[in-house]
Amino acid sequence: MHVSSAITVEHLTKRFGSVTAVDDLSFSVRPGAVTGFLGPNGSGKTTTLRMLLGLVEPTEGSALVGDRPYREIGRPAQLVGAALEASSFHPGRTGLGHLRTLAPQIGVPDARCHEVIELVGLAAAKSRRVGGYSMGMRQRLGLAAALLGDPSIIILDEPANGLDPQGIVWLRTLLRAFAAEGRTVLVSSHVLAEVQHTVDDVVIIGAGRLVHTSPLSGLEALAEQRVLVRTPADRAFADLAATRGWRVTTEGSSLVVHDVTAAAVGAAAFAASVELHQLSDGGVGLEEVFLRLTDQGVAA
Known part of the structure; x- marks a missing residue:
C-alpha cells in the first residue's frame, strides 16, 4: 500500500503577455482516487500541469505536490511520475533503451526497466526503435517512463490519445489499480466520455478558470x-x-x-x-x- 500525498493548487495564475492561460485556479487532488482534470482544448490544463511539475513559473499562486513545490523535492521521480506528451522520444532508441537512459537519473536498477515495460504491455516491442511505434505505443512508453520510480503520485496528460478501445479499457484498469493502492492519480482529458468510467472525482476548467469540482456523483447530480x-x-x-x-x-x-x-x-x-x-x-x-x-x- 502506497502512502501518498495530495496535490494542492491555490490561486494559480499564469499570464503569457496579454493572454491569461490560467486564472486564479484552486483545487486539490486526494490520495486513493483517480481525479479527472477536464476541460476543452486550450482551457489551460496542460499549462496547469506544467506549473505543477515546475516546468512553467506561475505568475501568481502556488502548485504543491505534498506540501512543497516540485522543484524542492529530492529525487522527484520517486514521488511523482508524469507523462505530458507522447513525442519526447529519440526515434533511434528502442523502447527499452529509452527507459535505460532514464533509470540512472531516477536512481532505479535496470531490472525496473524490464518490469515497467512489461507492465504497460510493450514487452514484445521493447527491442523495436521508437520511431516505428504507433501513437498508442508511444503513450504506453510514456506511462512506463512515468512509472520507473514507482511513484505515489501519477500525473498524465491526455493518456488515452492514440489508444484503441482495448487499450482504453487496459488503461482504466491500471489507473483504478493504482488508486486502490493508495496512490494519487490525476488524469487530464478534453473528452469526459474517455474518463467518466475511470474517475472518482472531477475538476473541470474553462478558459483557465475553475467551473466545477466534486466527486463524479456531484456532476451526475447536475445531469438529467x-x-x-x-x-x-x-x-x-x-x-x-x-x-x-x-x-x-x-x-x-x-x-x-x-x-x-x-x-x-x-x-x-x-x-x-x-x-x-x-x-x-x-x-x-x-x-x-x-x-x-x-x-x-x-x-x-
Missing part, C-alpha cells in the same frame, strides 16, 4: 435522466408526453424523454395503451453538463 423511446404511435405518445409535462427531443430514429425514468415512461404508456417498440435507459447526460459548464464558464 434520459429515456430512449421508439413507437409507431408518434401522435399518441406526443399527447401522452404533453399531459405528463415531459420534454421530448429526437435522437436518430428514437425519441428522447428528458428528466424522467424508464419505469415511469413505461407505466404511463401502458396505462394509455400507447405501443412502444423501444424503451431503454439512456443514462444521464453528463457530456451535456460538461459542455454547458465549459462553454458558459459558469461555476457549479
